[in-house]
Amino acid sequence: MKAPHRSLVTAAGLAALFAVAAVPAVASAQRQQAPGPDTKKVLVTTFRGDVEGGVRVADEVRNRVSSDFSIRTLMPTSKKDINNTLEQSGYRPDSALSPNDIKELAKLVRADEVIDGTVMKTASGYRVNARLFVSRDAALSQPLLSTESSNLGDVAKQIVKEYDAARKQLVANQECENAIRDRKPDLAVAAARKAITAYPKATISRLCLASAYQSWKTTADSTKPWADSVISVTRQVIALDPRSKIAFTLAYDAYKAKNDTANSLKALVGMMNSDPTNTTLRESVIVELVQSGQAGIAVPTAKQLVTDNPGDPQYARTYWLVLRAARNFKESVPAGVAYVSLDSAASDSNYFFRQINDLASDSAYARAAEFASTGAAKFPRSATLLVLKAQNERKAGQLPAAKASLERALQVDPKVNGANLLLAQIASDLNDPAAAITAVKADVANDPTNKERDAGFLLGLGQTAYKAGVASKKPEDFQTAVSLLKTSDEINPSPAAAFLTAVSGFSLVQFYGTQLQTSKTCADSKAGQDALMLVNTYMPRGGSINADAAKQILGAIPQYQAFFDGSAKKYCR
Numbered sequence: 011m012k013a014p015h016r017s018l019v020t021a022a023g024l025a026a027l028f029a030v031a032a033v034p035a036v037a038s039a040q041r042q043q044a045p046g047p048d049t050k051k052v053l054v055t056t057f058r059g060d061v062e063g064g065v066r067v068a069d070e071v072r073n074r075v076s077s078d079f080s081i082r083t084l085m086p087t088s089k090k091d092i093n094n095t096l097e098q099s100g101y102r103p104d105s106a107l108s109p110n111d112i113k114e115l116a117k118l119v120r121a122d123e124v125i126d127g128t129v130m131k132t133a134s135g136y137r138v139n140a141r142l143f144v145s146r147d148a149a150l151s152q153p154l155l156s157t158e159s160s161n162l163g164d165v166a167k168q169i170v171k172e173y174d175a176a177r178k179q180l181v182a183n184q185e186c187e188n189a190i191r192d193r194k195p196d197l198a199v200a201a202a203r204k205a206i207t208a209y210p211k212a213t214i215s216r217l218c219l220a221s222a223y224q225s226w227k228t229t230a231d232s233t234k235p236w237a238d239s240v241i242s243v244t245r246q247v248i249a250l251d252p253r254s255k256i257a258f259t260l261a262y263d264a265y266k267a268k269n270d271t272a273n274s275l276k277a278l279v280g281m282m283n284s285d286p287t288n289t290t291l292r293e294s295v296i297v298e299l300v301q302s303g304q305a306g307i308a309v310p311t312a313k314q315l316v317t318d319n320p321g322d323p324q325y326a327r328t329y330w331l332v333l334r335a336a337r338n339f340k341e342s343v344p345a346g347v348a349y350v351s352l353d354s355a356a357s358d359s360n361y362f363f364r365q366i367n368d369l370a371s372d373s374a375y376a377r378a379a380e381f382a383s384t385g386a387a388k389f390p391r392s393a394t395l396l397v398l399k400a401q402n403e404r405k406a407g408q409l410p411a412a413k414a415s416l417e418r419a420l421q422v423d424p425k426v427n428g429a430n431l432l433l434a435q436i437a438s439d440l441n442d443p444a445a446a447i448t449a450v451k452a453d454v455a456n457d458p459t460n461k462e463r464d465a466g467f468l469l470g471l472g473q474t475a476y477k478a479g480v481a482s483k484k485p486e487d488f489q490t491a492v493s494l495l496k497t498s499d500e501i502n503p504s505p506a507a508a509f510l511t512a513v514s515g516f517s518l519v520q521f522y523g524t525q526l527q528t529s530k531t532c533a534d535s536k537a538g539q540d541a542l543m544l545v546n547t548y549m550p551r552g553g554s555i556n557a558d559a560a561k562q563i564l565g566a567i568p569q570y571q572a573f574f575d576g577s578a579k580k581y582c583r
Contacts, residue, residue, distance in 0.1 A: 046082040052173075053087045053121035053145070058106040063129040063136050063162065065104050070166030071125055071140075078170055084177075087119045095119055108287070109148035116145035123180075125154070125173060135160030140169045141251075142176050144214070149255045149285075152176045152214050179205035179212040186218040190225055198222035213254060216247045220260045227267070240264040248280070255284035275304055282311060289315065296332060305335035323353035334364065339372040359389050366398050370405070378402040379411075393419040393426035400429075404436055412436050425456045431464060438471055443490050446471065447497050454501055465502035468494050472507070476514050485521050485537075488514045492544065499548070509552025509560070515544030516563050519570050526574075532582035538574040542567060 182205035205215030333342035362385030382399035430453035479487030553560030
């Protein structure tokens with residue numbers, strides 16, 4: 011046995027211990043008789059929790075067993091034997107042991123059964139919980155009592171009374187276990203039911219019953235509703251003992267067989283909570299929850315692993331990744347920072363990519379840009395980090411800074427993916443359509459496969475510019491639309507770009523046709539002729555977008571053509 015989890019006995023506890031030793035109960039009938047060959051031995055160790063109370067309850071229960079049971083039936087392991095064995099194993103006498111350490115002690119003292127429990131001091135006395143478990147498996151347990159009292163002697167009396175009743179299931183339960191081992195599930199079911207009849211609150215025998223049902227799936231009885239039967243029984247066990255690891259384990263298997271994901275995950279969490287010190291189990295539960303898309307359920311467990319193992323980078327990493335999977339970015343980012351503070355080698359470029367993306371997903375664009383700046387300083391040859399910095403600076407409204415970041419990125423890698431298109435977007439944000447066109451052309455030059463995307467981007471800008479012209483009636487807005495739309499059509503010809511180019515051109519035709527009547531200038535005449543050429547060039551290809559509009563516009567062109575040709579002859583001498 012290991013030697014952690016020891017309890018120190020206070021001076022008051024020693025006084026109580028000596029007082030108990032003077033009680034005449036030790037001179038019970040058991041001293042007057044010898045144990046029989048079939049006498050069962052029960053181990054009662056110091057209850058965990060309050061040091062003095064834990065010693066007193068154990069002593070009271072041990073003495074009560076000595077006085078209430080014939081030694082031919084049951085005898086407690088003596089306190090002397092317990093303490094001697096503890097000291098030989100490196101423990102202090104009266105140590106309050108963990109359930110697994112109690113199981114090891116039971117092997118050493120050859121106990122068949124164990125009474126285990128906790129005792130906590132309260133304002134009115136003590137809160138006591140007691141249970142029975144068989145020595146071979148601490149998880150195979152039976153709750154005995156949960157009560158609050160100031161009289162520990164009376165509590166011990168109640169524990170032993172319930173223990174006596176609970177033991178009535180054990181003989182038939184052994185028959186159940188033997189039948190399962192012999193692959194006779196029907197006999198096991200019958201034995202378990204007999205045990206439950208003997209003690210209606212039985213959990214140990216119900217666990218055997220559920221195991222018998224589960225065994226159907228590997229026998230000729232596999233067509234029987236074994237999963238539903240297991241679920242029904244384990245629900246009863248969990249109602250009696252909400253921390254029964256075996257019940258949750260059996261239920262989990264049954265729910266998985268029925269493809270009941272919601273309940274199987276609940277059983278999985280119940281299994282984990284029933285064995286909170288089992289780190290390996292917690293890790294496996296976390297993995298399954300994350301893989302099942304239920305990472306949020308795993309967050310408290312992953313956090314507890316970090317709390318229980320401070321300074322462990324592996325658990326810090328697990329907590330970070332679980333928070334990310336749960337999309338809890340407000341907590342995942344600081345958890346990631348905490349992780350790399352424990353493992354500096356983990357602060358690679360991928361770490362920065364993840365943190366930046368998570369901050370952006372949480373709309374924390376300024377912080378994401380700061381993270382990207384830190385990453386770019388650490389990895390100055392990473393153009394991608396500079397692009398991420400620019401993306402988040404743009405979203406944070408920091409347009410000049412975003413432009414500067416992109417220019418740095420293109421210096422590091424002139425062909426870095428997405429940089430030129432983002433530069434075009436920023437140019438548009440800064441109301442510089444000429445720069446946007448230049449950046450888009452550079453993007454297509456770097457990678458011709460981007461032409462459809464880039465043409466679509468310019469088409470969208472051209473539509474916006476056309477709408478602005480319709481609202482403002484200013485020729486410069488229509489001219490901006492024409493330059494954007496013509497470039498879109500040059501990069502990747504489309505009826506939509508051609509139609510909007512022609513419509514924008516016709517708006518210019520109308521504008522110059524009206525203005526020329528008062529300006530009477532050669533410049534306006536030529537501008538009108540150029541606009542007419544746009545309509546004649548692009549409308550035939552784009553007219554399918556709106557045939558009625560195309561027909562009306564083209565029908566008006568001859569009249570405008572004659573007007574501008576005559577004006578040119580008159581004013582352009």
